[in-house]
Amino acid sequence: MAIQVRYDRLAYHRFETLDEIQGFATNWLWTYNHDRANMGLGGITPEQKLALAA
16 A cells, blocks of 8 residues: 555656655655554554564
């Protein structure tokens, strides 16, 4: 499902430079790892899972 969301979001953006694409990808990855709850982890984010393991 994450891949579908990524492609859906890309369909609405027109990038002019490689820097814009890299910035978009970096923001998407940060959101995916920090703000998005993961059902495979019991509804918590990967960051929260790491904090619990520490």
